[in-house]
Amino acid sequence: MSDTHTGVPSVLTAPLPIPVPTAEHQACPVTDVLRRAGDRWSVLILILLGKRSYRFNELHRSIEGISQRMLTRTLRGLERDGFVSRTVHPSVPPSVEYDLTDLGRTFLGPLSALADWAVLHGPDITTAREHHDAHAANHAGNGA
Amino acid sequence: MSDTHTGVPSVLTAPLPIPVPTAEHQACPVTDVLRRAGDRWSVLILILLGKRSYRFNELHRSIEGISQRMLTRTLRGLERDGFVSRTVHPSVPPSVEYDLTDLGRTFLGPLSALADWAVLHGPDITTAREHHDAHAANHAGNGA
């Protein structure tokens, strides 16, 4: 326990190795990955592919709520960043298989940590939110 | 080591405790938290507040690239969800102090895990990206 409360050593708790990307776009890998995880579908897809291989329409049906446009775009993004691999089987009709790469697999670790935290503290957030909203309503609606 | 490669037990590796939010909005706490972490400024602010208390304009200057609009909005969001606390000192001129709550502090743990992963594998992603883009350029630019 040197400079933090949790005792967890990390790039985040270092003096300030992340210079807080002063410029327009971030070249910061952390922000980069965070955005990835933050987008609506990537994580869902990674979770499914973590279990087994999927074909395009199989993913489409499994997620159900995603448009094929977003499925394609998200898969392309994940493929580009090396999280998933795309294998085309030249059959008729064509079939395309998506898998997690090794990189994608290692990503499930830290992702799980965050997911577990979310599940554990989700109620706390909900409570805080209701609490806050209640106060806000008081301050806005009426002082009586 | 039952159903996963990493051996990391998690809600993500369970049979499928997250029913993949079929509906429009997600009530899923995981997605919720992920979005939080994914937005551009929240994490930066949490990191700074993890070190010490900050006043509004102090944060504004420290991040520098953020508009006061977004700073306000992000702080309100974090406050609403119970990550940060806002303390008004009724002085003239007024001063407002922002701190991390206990909840916010515990969040730094899993966040660090993800940040460390990002720093560690950032190069891999960059490489994969360049590799992918190079191929894409070949396939698009010319067939000759």
Next chain:
DNA sequence: CGGCATCCCGTGAGATACTG
């Protein structure tokens, strides 16, 4: 100092239709 209101633009993301 610490905000909130307004305007404005770029992108995220869904719906739909068409192709190889």
Next chain:
DNA sequence: CAGTATCTCACGGGATGCCG
């Protein structure tokens, strides 16, 4: 089956200006 293309809307997020 596995996509691509277009249209559209909603939201994130920056700039500016005003108020307590």
